[in-house]
Amino acid sequence: MDCGTLGKQLPRGAMTQGPSPHRPPFAAVIVAAGKGLRAGQPVPKQFARWRGKPVLRHSAETLVMAGASPLVVAIPQGAEEIAHAALDGIAGVRLVSGGATRQASVQAALESLEADTPALVLIHDAARPDLPVTVIDRLLAGLASVPGAIPVLPVVDSLALDAGGHMGATADRDALRRVQTPQGFHYPAILAAHRALSPTTNAGDDAQVARAAGLAVALVEGDERLRKLTFAEDFMGETIPVRTGSGFDVHRLVDGEELWLCGVKIEHHRGLSGHSDADVAIHALVDALLGAVGQGDIGSHFPPSDPQWRGASSDRFLAHAVAQVDAAGYRVGNVDVTIICEAPKIGPHREAMRARLAAIMAVDIGAVSVKATTTERLGLTGRGEGIAAQAVATVLLRN
Numbered sequence: 001m002d003c004g005t006l007g008k009q010l011p012r013g014a015m016t017q018g019p020s021p022h023r024p025p026f027a028a029v030i031v032a033a034g035k036g037l038r039a040g041q042p043v044p045k046q047f048a049r050w051r052g053k054p055v056l057r058h059s060a061e062t063l064v065m066a067g068a069s070p071l072v073v074a075i076p077q078g079a080e081e082i083a084h085a086a087l088d089g090i091a092g093v094r095l096v097s098g099g100a101t102r103q104a105s106v107q108a109a110l111e112s113l114e115a116d117t118p119a120l121v122l123i124h125d126a127a128r129p130d131l132p133v134t135v136i137d138r139l140l141a142g143l144a145s146v147p148g149a150i151p152v153l154p155v156v157d158s159l160a161l162d163a164g165g166h167m168g169a170t171a172d173r174d175a176l177r178r179v180q181t182p183q184g185f186h187y188p189a190i191l192a193a194h195r196a197l198s199p200t201t202n203a204g205d206d207a208q209v210a211r212a213a214g215l216a217v218a219l220v221e222g223d224e225r226l227r228k229l230t231f232a233e234d235f236m237g238e239t240i241p242v243r244t245g246s247g248f249d250v251h252r253l254v255d256g257e258e259l260w261l262c263g264v265k266i267e268h269h270r271g272l273s274g275h276s277d278a279d280v281a282i283h284a285l286v287d288a289l290l291g292a293v294g295q296g297d298i299g300s301h302f303p304p305s306d307p308q309w310r311g312a313s314s315d316r317f318l319a320h321a322v323a324q325v326d327a328a329g330y331r332v333g334n335v336d337v338t339i340i341c342e343a344p345k346i347g348p349h350r351e352a353m354r355a356r357l358a359a360i361m362a363v364d365i366g367a368v369s370v371k372a373t374t375t376e377r378l379g380l381t382g383r384g385e386g387i388a389a390q391a392v393a394t395v396l397l398r399n
Contacts, residue, residue, distance in 0.1 A: 024140055027118035027187065028068035032056050032083070032126035033076050033098025033105040045229055046126040047082050049329050052294070054086035055229060058129035063182075064090055066136050068122065072112055074098035074105040103203050107194040113187065121190065123206045124182035130225040131182070138220040139184035147189040148210045151222030152177035180222040183207050189215055241397045243330065247287025247297075250380070250388040251278045261339060261346070261387070262353030262370055263315050263360060268344045272387060275304040279314035281337050281370075281389040285357070286314075288335065288393035289321040293328040318360045330395040334367040340381050340388040346372035 032046040046056045056073070063071055072094045075083045080095065087093050096112050098105030106123055113121065120143055122136065135151050142149030155176045161168035183206050190206060193213035203209045207217050257271030260279040272278035286298045295301075301324075302309050302317055325332060335357070339346050346353075350370050358365040375382040 023067055023137065024120060024143075025118065026068060026120040026122060026140060026184075027113055027116060028063045028071045028122045028124065028182070029106060029109040029113075030056065030060060030063070030071065030073045030124050030126050031098070031102060031105050031109070033074045034102070034127075035076070043082065044076065044079070047079070047086050050129055050229065055129045056083070056086050056126045057090070059124055059126065059131045060087055060090055060093065062131045062133065063122070063124065063136070064092060066133050068092075070094055070113070070116060072096060072109040073126075074109045101202070102205075103194070103197065103201075103209065104199070106206060106209075110187075110191045110194055114191070118187045120184060121187040122182040122184045123190075125228065127229045128181055128226045129229065130227070132223045132225055135180075135220075135223050135226065136182070139182060142218040142220045143184050143186065146216045146218045147186040148184065148207060148215050148217035149220050150183045150205075150207045150217055151180045151226065152219045153180065153222045153224065154178070177219060178222070179205065179207065180226045181205070185210060185215075189213075242333070242394060243292045244392065244394050245288040245291030245293070247284040247289075247291060247391045247393075248388070249280045249283040249287065249298075250386055251280045251283075252386045253384065259344070260314065261349070261389075262337065263318075263356035264349055264352050266344055266349055276302070276309050276312040276317070277314050280387050281339050281353070281391070282314040282318050282357075284389040284391040285335055285337055285393065286317045286321045288391040289318075289325055289332070289395070292393050292395045293325050293330060295321075295324045295328070315356075315360045318357070322361050325395050328395075329398055331398050332361050332363050332367065333394040333396040334369070335361070335391060335393045336369040337371070337389060337391045339370070339372045340375060340390070341372065342374050342377065342382060342384050346370070 035044055047054050060071060060073065070092050073083065073087065074096050075098060077097050083095055094112065096108050099108055120140065122139060139149045139151065155173040155178060159171040159173050161171065185206065190210060193209050193215060196213055197203060197209050203212065210217050251272040251274050253270045254273040255270055257273055259266045259268040259271040260277045262281045263279065272280055283298055290296055290298065298317060301320060322332060353370045354365050354368045358368045380386045381388050
């Protein structure tokens with residue numbers, strides 16, 4: 001069942017389908033409807049950033065590039081906005097609202113594919129973002145002779161049963177396998193198996209649903225890269241808790257322009273020249289914040305060639321940079337701005353500048369430092385030809 005406008009494809013972007021000539025056509029489902037609370041992230045783990053982008057996006061990109069068409073993603077109720085943001089630009093993606101259980105979410109996604117009548121479907125857990133294409137190929141090859149195929153790995157540790165806190169019987173690890181996803185099936189067979197399974201039956205994965213329906217399921221070689229992200233520790237090595245960025249900018253002083261520094265208008269006989277209001281201090285700070293989260297520089301977000309930014313107030317640029325920090329999962333820790341000029345004197349305006357920057361960034365004024373220095377009359381700032389500014393920003397991973 002499609003969920004209203006969720007059934008529409010996301011906007012097309014650079015991500016396009018690229019099926020291999022030897023790969024049979026297939027559809028795919030990604031299960032991303034869980035709460036993901038154990039991962040300790042500020043959002044459900046499937047939407048948390050991992051290796052530079054949302055967890056969900058990793059496997060979605062891989063499946064689409066491998067030729068999955070369509071790709072259906074089961075998401076939590078009310079998660080449309082964050083899901084669209086995570087998958088923006090990937091072609092051929094549909095969203096459906098998941099159910100209270102994994103089984104219900106998968107069935108909802110499978111039902112939405114009925115009109116497409118795919119021959120094969122791969123069902124994948126979003127929490128396994130690192131999906132090798134070689135595993136996809138092994139699954140599709142396995143489905144040439146059986147209605148189901150799953151990737152598995154051997155068990156390398158000794159196993160024992162827990163008997164009331166004491167070691168009970170041992171298990172034969174040679175006969176056991178670790179099961180991964182994606183799991184591949186003939187679409188009509190797995191859809192019928194889900195429909196036949198009682199809603200009260202707790203099936204751990206789709207292979208168990210298939211086995212309950214009497215379907216043969218082949219084992220193919222999995223991959224250690226397909227590890228599941230479950231706990232906060234799984235993100236610790238991927239997300240840096242504290243990041244720092246630096247910025248520098250310089251603008252020429254000219255007659256007939258207003259002088260804005262740190263969002264404060266200062267009375268002076270000359271002002272700064274630039275495409276916007278030329279607030280050199282805010283521009284340096286914007287670059288520092290964008291740099292801290294790897295989002296380029298102010299020119300890439302607000303090109304000086306774009307006429308809409310002519311005369312624009314630089315507080316808009318700073319608010320945008322803070323939004324980029326937030327989108328990356330961080331918050332502003334503290335910022336330090338140094339204004340380099342012979343005149344005007346910055347001291348009388350310092351507290352107003354700190355207060356204005358704090359208000360724009362929605363942080364406590366104690367997190368904002370503004371100071372000034374001269375170049376002892378050396379260089380363009382020393383000659384009074386312009387004003388320069390440098391900034392350092394520290395951002396902290398949100399809890």
